[in-house]
Structures are given as structure tokens and as C-alpha cells.
Amino acid sequence: MTDQTTPSGTVPGTVPGPELTVVIVDDHSIFRSGLRSELDPALRVVGEAATVDEAIAVVVATQPRVVLLDVHLPGGTGGGGAEVIRAAAARAPATVFLALSVSDAADDVVTVIRAGARGYITKSSSGAEVSDAARRVAGGDAVFSPRLAGFVLDAFGAVSGETAATNDELDRLSAREQEVMRLIARGYAYKEVASALFISPKTVETHVSAVLRKLQLSSRHELTAWATARKLL
Numbered sequence: 001m002t003d004q005t006t007p008s009g010t011v012p013g014t015v016p017g018p019e020l021t022v023v024i025v026d027d028h029s030i031f032r033s034g035l036r037s038e039l040d041p042a043l044r045v046v047g048e049a050a051t052v053d054e055a056i057a058v059v060v061a062t063q064p065r066v067v068l069l070d071v072h073l074p075g076g077t078g079g080g081g082a083e084v085i086r087a088a089a090a091r092a093p094a095t096v097f098l099a100l101s102v103s104d105a106a107d108d109v110v111t112v113i114r115a116g117a118r119g120y121i122t123k124s125s126s127g128a129e130v131s132d133a134a135r136r137v138a139g140g141d142a143v144f145s146p147r148l149a150g151f152v153l154d155a156f157g158a159v160s161g162e163t164a165a166t167n168d169e170l171d172r173l174s175a176r177e178q179e180v181m182r183l184i185a186r187g188y189a190y191k192e193v194a195s196a197l198f199i200s201p202k203t204v205e206t207h208v209s210a211v212l213r214k215l216q217l218s219s220r221h222e223l224t225a226w227a228t229a230r231k232l233l
Contacts, residue, residue: 020042020065020066020135021044022043022045022046022064023045023046023059023066023068025048025049025054025055025069025070025081035100035130036048037127039130039131040127042131043066046062047061047062047064050073051073052073052075052080053075056076056084056087059084059091059095060088060091063092063095065096065138066095066096066098066134066137067084067095068100068134069084070099070101072101072103081099081117082111085115086116096137097112098118098121098137099120101123102123104145118137118141119137119142120145122145169215169230173215177207177210177214180197180207182227183196183197184204184208184211184220185224185227185232186224187224190205190208
């Protein structure tokens with residue numbers, strides 16, 4: 001496909017930034033076209049692919065800085081985006097992979113991160129958010145949609161010095177508080193927790209306050225770290 005940006009990677013009326021070469025991998029052509037049109041002009045799309053085999057070939061041939069990679073892809077041996085990373089990474093050593101998927105399932109997140117992806121964001125992200133995430137992974141950061149952070153921490157286990165939850169710790173919480181704790185630690189908003197548990201957002205807020213007090217924690221971030229370290233998510 002012909003590149004739609006100017007040779008400098010900019011369009012009239014925009015402030016030029018460092019050019020970043022990108023490959024888009026997704027089995028839906030409409031999504032690829034839409035994403036390409038919404039990316040920052042400084043991100044120059046040098047290739048596209050719809051299958052595992054096409055993706056490996058395009059990444060190796062073009063050596064992009066960033067690959068925007070769907071998790072579920074046809075072709076190959078059935079390994080999807082993770083298979084692309086494992087097959088292409090060694091032959092494109094300067095390339096980093098950013099998973100971009102409709103799925104927020106823990107198994108999908110863990111699989112591609114273990115394969116070597118530097119980040120994972122959902123397709124609900126805007127073009128500006130995807131562009132920013134691409135720049136950040138190219139710069140060495142790891143980037144994840146907020147609600148997926150707990151899955152990533154869990155994939156790599158607790159940090160050194162943290163121990164498994166004792167019965168005493170969990171016994172401090174009621175059954176309902178434990179349900180709320182797990183959902184909040186996974187990054188769900190109060191309204192989402194309320195909908196999932198058929199309670200009001202105000203009740204969720206009350207439970208969260210009780211959980212933080214009983215566990216002697218001061219924030220949702222600390223709660224996520226606490227729950228992740230104890231394999232409770």
C-alpha cells in the first residue's frame with residue numbers, strides 16, 4: 001500500500017516530530033485503514049499484514065521501529081500475535097511490539113507479554129493514545145491500558161520479599177469485600193464493579209474504604225500491588 005504521509009512524515013499544518021516507522025498487523029482491513037488514518041503523521045506506516053505469516057515477512061523485510069500487533073491472527077501454527085513476536089524478534093532486533101487488541105482477557109495479555117511485547121492496549125484507545133503508546137514503547141517504556149496492569153504484574157510474579165496472603169489477612173474482609181477488592185485491584189471503575197455485583201457505586205465506595213482500612217493500605221495502587229503479590233487476581 002502506498003504511504004499516505006509526506007517523505008518527512010509530516011503533513012501541512014502540523015509540527016514535525018521524530019519519525020517513527022510502524023507496521024500495522026490486524027486481520028480486519030477496515031480497522032487497519034482506520035487506524036492508519038488516525039495515527040499521528042510522524043508515525044510512518046511502512047507495511048501492513050493480516051496473518052501470522054504475512055506479519056513475520058513484513059516485519060523482517062521492513063524492520064520497523066514499532067509493530068502494532070493484534071493478538072488473534074489467522075495463519076502460522078495458531079499462535080497469533082505471540083507467534084509473530086517469537087518468529088520475527090530475532091530477525092528484527094531493533095523492532096518493538098505493542099499489542100493492540102479488542103481482548104482484555106488475562107490469558108491474552110500474559111501470552112503476548114511473555115512472548116516479548118513491550119505493551120498491551122485495547123482497541124478502544126484513540127489514534128492519539130495509540131500514537132503516544134507507540135512512541136513510549138519505542139523509547140523503552142512498557143505501556144498498558146490501566147485495567148490490564150494487574151495481569152502484567154501477576155504474569156511475572158510477586159516482587160522479592162512479598163509473601164502469600166495468610167488466612168488472617170483475608171479473614172479481615174467479608175465475602176463481599178473480597179469480591180470488590182479483586183475487581184478494584186484489576187482496575188475496574190466503581191460503576192463497573194457496581195454493575196458486575198448488582199450494587200450501587202456508593203456501596204462500592206464504602207466497601208473499598210473498608211478494604212483499605214482493614215488491610216492498612218492507602219490507595220488503589222497499593223491494593224493492586226497487594227493483591228497481585230498474593231496471587232488473588
